[in-house]
Amino acid sequence: MTAAQADLHIDRPSVADGAAFWRLAKESGTLDLNSSYSYLLWCRDFADTSAVARADDGTAAGFVTGYLRPDRPGTLLVWQVAVDPAHRGRGIAARLLDALTDRVAAEHTLSCVETTITPGNTASERLFTSYAARHGARVEREVLFGTGLFPDGPHDPEVLYRIGPLSRSAR
Structure with missing residues (x-):
């Protein structure tokens, strides 16, 4: 682990992290932004299946x-x-994903990870295909939600990435 990686701590989020999650999603430029209320609820109700990377100053x-x-x-x-x-370009997203799936696997039976990615989001495609390679898993892709299903205007299709069965670390 490099010094740049060592200055981060990964743990479960708390409700107090909800505002930061909303800000990070807003600044991402690619994520669908949910209401700030939904990020507060997420940090309350799904903290066990979510993770936050904190800098030395706690942010x-x-x-x-x-x-x-x-x-x-x-x-x-x-x-x-x-x-x-x-903080981009330091492998934080991969570390977060590995840490989360390791934690969830230690508490539950975990055999598969799923996510959806819109076509052209190469950063997410790389993140999840490299995750599959690290964990010795296949990646299956199929359109989960086509463009016509979204009621709020034009939306790219959401392609489901099914990664599994997991064989290393996250099991």
Whole structure:
């Protein structure tokens, strides 16, 4: 681990992190921005399946939110991943994803990770395909929500990435 990586601590978020999650999502430039209220609720209700990377001063440098699918409790759906622009290029998103799935796997049976990615989001495509490679898993892709399903105007399709079965670390 490099000195730049050592200055971060990854843990469970608290409600107090909700505002920072909203800000990071807003500044990401790619994520769909949810209401600030939803990030507060997320940090309260889904803290066990989410993670925050904190800088030495305690500020949020990045986050990953997720939940265990009710109909597939061995599947962690990763909702959003964001890293503060000042902290990008240091592998924080990958560290967050690995730390979260390791923690969830230690507390639950975890066999699969899912996420959705819009076409052209190469940073997310790289993050999740490299995650699959590190964990010895296949990646299956299919359109989950087509453009026509979104009621609030033009929206790119959301492509489901199903990563599994997991074989290293996150099990």
